Amino acid sequence: MDDLKHTALFDLHVELGARMVPFAGYAMPVQYPLGVMKEHQHTRDAAGLFDVSHMGQVILSGPSWDVVARAFETLVPMDVLGLEDGRQRYGFFTNDAGGIEDDLMFARRGEDLFVVVNAACKEADIARMKAALEPEVTVTPLTDRALIALQGPAAAAVIAALDSRADDMGFMDLRDLELDRVPVWASRSGYTGEDGFEISVPEARAEGLTRTLLAQDGVEAIGLGARDSLRLEAGLCLYGHDIDTGTTPVEGALNWAIQKVRRAGGDRAGGFPGAAIVLDQITEGAARKRVGLLPEGRAPMREGTEVFDAAEGGTRVGQVTSGGFGPTVGTPVAMGYVDAGSAGIGTSLWGEVRGKRLPLTVAKLPFVAANFKR
Amino acid sequence: MKFTEEHEWLREEDGEMVVGITIHAAEQLGDVVFVELPEEGTVVSKDDEVVVIESVKAASDILAPVDGEITEVNSALAENPSLVNEDPQGDAWFFKMKISDPSQLDEFMDEAGYQKFIG
Structure with missing residues (x-):
């Protein structure tokens, strides 16, 4: 465990009695004393707080949103250009065989694109984006930000009590909030099938904010064990298991994530790695x-x-x-x-x-x- | 009660040995969701895989601690696997066996020895 990286919340996990395990090069909490089963149920019934700081957070910036979005569309089969400010989408990088190199969330933040990628893939993803997009677009890994998720039916009330601007956020909205005097970027999304938020927070403020959230009624810390059973029940893919470099989006039943504008006949059809294979499979099936x-x-x-x-x-x-x-x-x-x-x-x-x-x-x-x- | 390094316990009852897993083992496994028990009457050798136990996280095998014959299994566990977490050293026994060679029991630990073993 000695050569594992720590998130900003490592000491807090240990203090809370978590069982720490290696995951994608990080020491991460697999469960707390509550146990996987109760942590899972608690998230479905109230609110679960997850440390997902091991994931990669990256900002893509350039001379304009148009340039950034069109550049990113060369790597993913999603409608990036059509994304309104403060909106988020699910996506994935494809390879020349139409396989999936990683799946990700991306959001428009003003003229910039905010991308969240899987921990195990983040070095390769950053290298891929730099190689393909620089110098026209600048790829900046946010190594000084933590990421925490608050998920479950009670999450909205907890966040809205700290910043009422969260109240009218819809699913897949991204907004700047201030939670307990900490400026954060919050998206109304997650990996559990429940309503909730993923909150990007400056690393130095992460533990304080996490303690504040854990002190609210109905909030418990939840480990990776329950995160896995929650996402499995929600039918969500785990990269490296349910999708990987050898599975195409159509095989992976992820057609829904490829908007019409990038499909055959669309205004910006194709133009991403493996497009011929993927677009053919959308029509013909896999x-x-x-x-x-x-x-x-x-x-x-x-x-x-x-x-x-x-x-x-x-x-x-x-x-x-x-x-x-x-x-x-x-x-x-x-x-x-x-x-x-x-x-x-x-x-x-x-x-x-x-x-x-x-x-x-x-x-x-x-x-x-x-x-x-x- | 005797304890094995495989975190099983054995308790003598009416000339047979009742076998289960320790509190420590149950805690390590986490929430148990499935238990597959052997057929009654199965003749087993020491270290045969006799029980499959699955927690939320993973599957584990329980080994026969000694040679003998399975005489009875605790069918309540198949219906209610979480009993393993609730009462591992009591109601959640796995099976009873008639043992062939009592001298195989000699290597097992007593409670104090087991507590020391798990540190």
């Missing part, structure tokens, strides 16, 4: 697809579980990429890739667990309905 998989029994089906189309013999039709127990659903839940012919909702399949074929059903995602502010 040979396999990411789907929800609901085990019928009580045995969790973990990542790597092979999926077959018969209880005995038959054909291997896919594999689980994320799986575990869903505390809110109350049963095991999973997602994974299956052949297009087996991807219909309600299809009966079998997962092989410890040599035994156990029944499962292809299920609609998310497993738990999203509870976003609209």
